[in-house]
Amino acid sequence: MATVTVPANTSVFLLDIEGTTTPITFVKDILFPYIREHLEEYLSDHWEEDECKQDVHLLKKQSEEDLRQHRACPVACASQSGQTDEEKAIREVVEGVLWQMAADRKTTALKQLQGHMWRAAYATGRIQGEVYPDVVPAIRAWRQRGMKIYIYSSGSVEAQKLLFGYSIEGDLLDLFDGHFDTNVGAKVESQSYVRIAERIGVQPQDIMFLTDVTREAKAAEEAGLSVAVVMRPGNMELTDEERSHYTTVTSFGQIA
Structure with missing residues (x-):
């Protein structure tokens, strides 16, 4: 296993999650x-709670915005015989949520509800x-050398903290110095x-950024970060040009 030498001035590791620290299958096959x-069960159980009401309010505002923008959106379900107003509203x-997920939307309203669930x-x-x-x-070894570790993921900061706080390895939140999500900007934008x-x-x-997505790697590189592309089972295959351009690793253990 070839070792990758980190640039001498590096003091921070910035880590992607999906396909980098965590299998893509966890998100696709378990979370979603x-x-x-x-x-439906969650909404029925929490419908009268303030947090759920706020989630539903945001989702309805998003739906109204989609209509204004002439985006396709689901037709409100027809009232069925014997169905209460609450049941109809939940349906x-x-x-709306299933439509957003099928369209791979990343709206704040959707991410907030998902995070609470x-x-x-x-x-x-x-x-x-x-x-x-x-x-x-690897992270423990980097920290012992005085490195700081941050997460940057398209999933909300709350979702990130849940994943690492309730991990198969136990509570890992002490390993990280901070978390960033798309509130700081899209991951494919250098700014x-x-x-x-x-x-x-x-x-x-x-900063050294570790990601499995070359579009993100390109944006980080343009901003002046050093980059390593992580090649894990199930991740997108790199082209020959990408392999020759980027430093690649198959394990965090390669990063010395």
Whole structure:
């Protein structure tokens, strides 16, 4: 296993989650199916709670915005015989959420509801966050050398903390110095990485970014970060040009 030497000025590791610290299958085969399978049950159980009411309010505002923007959106379900107003309202929310998920939308309203559902699932042990076995030992070694470790993922900060706080390896939150999500900007925009460097209080060239997505790697590189592309089972295959351009690793253990 070839070792990758980190640039001497590096003081921060910035880590992607899906396909980097955590198998893509965890998100696709566990997290998202959990939402689809338990959405109606969750809404019915929490419908009268303030947090759920806020989630539903945001989803309805998003739906109204989609209509204004002439985006396709689900037709409100027709009232069925014997169906209460609450049941009808829940059904409409379910249809809207499932439509957003099928369209791979990443709206704040959708991410907020998903985060609240996952929080309940993690807390009751129905879900445990997955991390590759090489991740925790590597991070501990980096921290011992004085490195700071941050997460940057398209999943909300709350969802990130749930994954690492209720992981198969136990509570790992103490390993991280902070978390960033798309509130700081899209991961394929170089300015997002400049903002992250500013918030951490370092120069972009002091950060090494690990991701499995070359579009993100390109944006980070343009911002001045050093980059390594992580090649895990199930990740997108790299082209020959990408392999020759980027430093690649198959395990965090390769990063010395």
